[in-house]
Amino acid sequence: MATVAVVGGGYGGAPAAKALDEIADVVLIDPKDAFVHNIAALRGLVNPEWTDRVFYPYERLLRRGRVVRGRAVRVDANAVTIDSGESIAADFIVLASGSSYPFPAKMDVNDSAAAKSKIAHTRAELAKADRVLLLGAGPVGGAAGRHADVVVSNIHSLIEGRDELVAYEPAPPLILLPLGPAGGVSLLPGRGFVGAEVTAQLKGHDLFAGRYAELFNLS
Numbered sequence: 001m002a003t004v005a006v007v008g009g010g011y012g013g014a015p016a017a018k019a020l021d022e023i024a025d026v027v028l029i030d031p032k033d034a035f036v037h038n039i040a041a042l043r044g045l046v047n048p049e050w051t052d053r054v055f056y057p058y059e060r061l062l063r064r065g066r067v068v069r070g071r072a073v074r075v076d077a078n079a080v081t082i083d084s085g086e087s088i089a090a091d092f093i094v095l096a097s098g099s100s101y102p103f104p105a106k107m108d109v110n111d112s113a114a115a116k117s118k119i120a121h122t123r124a125e126l127a128k129a130d131r132v133l134l135l136g137a138g139p140v141g142g143a144a145g146r147h148a149d150v151v152v153s154n155i156h157s158l159i160e161g162r163d164e165l166v167a168y169e170p171a172p173p174l175i176l177l178p179l180g181p182a183g184g185v186s187l188l189p190g191r192g193f194v195g196a197e198v199t200a201q202l203k204g205h206d207l208f209a210g211r212y213a214e215l216f217n218l219s
């Protein structure tokens with residue numbers, strides 16, 4: 001069976017690893033102990049009931065494959081070297097190491113317990129503040145899921161000896177901004193800004209947290 005090393009267990013890497021788990025020996029590499037659901041990060045900051053819904057441990061994601069906790073420091077054609085010095089041989093390597101944003105939008109520590117404690121500390125500081133200055137209100141958006149689908153489909157084809165490789169075609173971004181408890185504001189291609197009702201319908205009141213609980217076999 002082919003071995004696939006997936007570097008990064010975020011929105012792209014985790015679903016890709018799971019989708020390949022049945023047809024390949026998957027090794028998912030990430031320095032974190034849990035997937036971080038960034039979309040819910042700001043709600044997790046202000047609402048303690050949401051903090052746990054930002055973190056989804058990797059333990060139950062893969063049925064056959066394994067998760068290696070470590071940071072990839074070198075990637076060669078057929079091997080990934082992680083920071084412990086271990087070299088992980090692979091027939092295919094999926095690079096899904098994402099991007100970084102400052103805390104609290106994304107986590108800057110790898111341990112979920114430490115991240116939750118930073119969130120609690122920041123929430124306490126916010127609660128003490130008389131005024132809060134929000135700098136920057138630009139949209140953030142990702143197409144990691146669409147990239148992952150293309151990668152998974154191509155690895156399937158290659159393992160099965162078919163030549164049907166699909167090229168990634170960027171689609172207009174669907175940008176959802178989870179502002180406010182009930183949905184917030186969305187900027188949709190072709191439609192401009194839409195309000196809380198449409199945003200809530202699009203995103204669901206749970207900010208997709210249910211979807212990730214299911215992906216990580218936690219529901």
Ligand SMILES: Cc1cc2nc3c(=O)[nH]c(=O)nc-3n(C[C@H](O)[C@H](O)[C@H](O)COP(=O)(O)OP(=O)(O)OC[C@H]3O[C@@H](n4cnc5c(N)ncnc54)[C@H](O)[C@@H]3O)c2cc1C
Pocket residue numbers: 007008009010011012013029030031032035036038039040041042070071072073096097098099101105106140141142143144174175176177178
């Ligand atoms: C507050 C916030 C709200 C957002 N809201 C939305 C939204 O509503 N809609 C939307 O489409 N997008 C949204 N985004 C953007 C979205 O989170 C990103 O586009 C998405 O995270 C990109 O997915 P990814 O898989 O490429 O990377 P990530 O999800 O960042 O995953 C990367 C993973 O790789 C790991 N990693 C990094 N370096 C290494 C290494 N060297 N070795 C091994 N592992 C490594 C990291 O630990 C991480 O787990 C939001 C982002 C933020 C911060």
